[in-house]
Amino acid sequence: xxxxxxxxxxxxxxxxxxxxxxxxxxxxxxxxxxxxxxxxxxxxxxxxxxxxxxxxxxxxxxxxxxxxxxxxxxxxxxxxxxxxxxxxxxxxxxxxxxxxxxxxxxxxxxxxxxxxxxxxxxxxxxxxxxxxxxxxxxxxxxxxxxxxxxxxxxxxxxxxxxxxxxxxxxxxxxxxxxxxxxxxxxxxxxxxxxxxxxxxxxxxxxxxxxxxxxxxxxxxxxxxxxx
Numbered sequence: 001x002x003x004x005x006x007x008x009x010x011x012x013x014x015x016x017x018x019x020x021x022x023x024x025x026x027x028x029x030x031x032x033x034x035x036x037x038x039x040x041x042x043x044x045x046x047x048x049x050x051x052x053x054x055x056x057x058x059x060x061x062x063x064x065x066x067x068x069x070x071x072x073x074x075x076x077x078x079x080x081x082x083x084x085x086x087x088x089x090x091x092x093x094x095x096x097x098x099x100x101x102x103x104x105x106x107x108x109x110x111x112x113x114x115x116x117x118x119x120x121x122x123x124x125x126x127x128x129x130x131x132x133x134x135x136x137x138x139x140x141x142x143x144x145x146x147x148x149x150x151x152x153x154x155x156x157x158x159x160x161x162x163x164x165x166x167x168x169x170x171x172x173x174x175x176x177x178x179x180x181x182x183x184x185x186x187x188x189x190x191x192x193x194x195x196x197x198x199x200x201x202x203x204x205x206x207x208x209x210x211x212x213x214x215x216x217x218x219x220x221x222x223x224x225x226x227x
Contacts, residue, residue, distance in 0.1 A: 004100045007053070007081055008121065015053045015079065016043045017108055017115045019071060024183040025056040025078040026170035027099045027124075035093040039113035044085065044093045046112070052082045055103055055117050058184050070115060076188045079103045079119060102187065126166045128193045135165055138196060141203040142172050148207065169196045178202060 018033075018040065025031055035044050047054055057077030084096040103119040110116075128134050139158060146155055158171060173186050173195065182202075189195045 004081075007051075007100065010051065011053065011079075011121075012051065014116055014118045015051065015055050016047055016112070017073065017077070017105065017117045018043065018054045018056050019059045019073045019115075020056065021059045021061070022180045023056075024058050024174075024180060024187050025080060025097075025099050026174045026187060027078055027102050028164070028167040028170050029174045030096065030098050031080075031174075032094065032096050035095060041091060041093060042112070043114045044082070044095060047082065048085060053100075054080055054082065054097070055105065055119060056080050056097075056099070057105060057117075058180065061181075070110060073105070073108075074184055075105050076122070076184075077103055077105055077117075078187070079121065122190070124166065124189075124195075125191045125193070126164070128165055128196065131165050134193075134196060135168060138168065138172065138200060141200055141207070142175075145176075145203050145206055165196075166192045169199065173199055176202065 035041055043054065055077045057073045060072045060074050062072075078099045079101050080097040080099045082095045082097055086094045088094065102122040102124065104122055105117045106120060108115040108117045142158065143155055158168060163171070169192055173183065176199065178186070178199075186195055186198060189198070
């Protein structure tokens with residue numbers, strides 16, 4: 001079990017930055033990374049000897065940077081704890097992380113092969129009116145979308161009653177094929193209820209699109225010589 005509060009009590013306030021293209025990590029979700037780039041292998045080696053924390057943030061495709069090695073990043077990322085790691089025979093790492101909190105990256109310095117960021121932990125508003133009703137609605141839409149897509153994703157884990165509503169919303173945000181820039185916007189929302197509403201709108205849109213495709217297919221002759 002990962003005790004987030006205990007980890008954050010000892011947090012120094014700064015941590016290595018792990019910027020990635022086309023990826024957003026949401027708080028209270030888990031993710032496994034394969035680390036193969038030399039500077040980030042060094043990063044993992046260093047953090048495993050210290051707080052075991054990294055800040056995952058998305059590279060800003062619209063941003064500019066003075067160095068191709070240090071691309072512009074979004075200023076909002078996620079502080080993640082490395083709870084398991086394995087060094088491979090080729091020197092690469094596989095790390096298992098749990099995302100603790102959203103964080104504002106105030107400044108970044110290149111004091112190592114990688115950048116170090118000074119972070120401010122951000123707390124989202126987690127109050128949701130009619131929480132149980134909203135939870136059921138969220139899962140119903142997610143289940144319908146997964147079924148319609150013939151996805152092999154095991155959704156039983158999403159039904160765990162021990163999951164907080166924040167964790168459930170973020171896990172679904174992490175799982176859906178939402179465009180990366182839109183995922184970043186979802187991450188930056190300060191209110192979990194608003195994030196829930198937006199992700200439900202996305203699922204409604206996807207479900208309606210699939211229904212329209214089905215209706216369209218029904219009026220297209222299967223046999224090109226049908227008429």
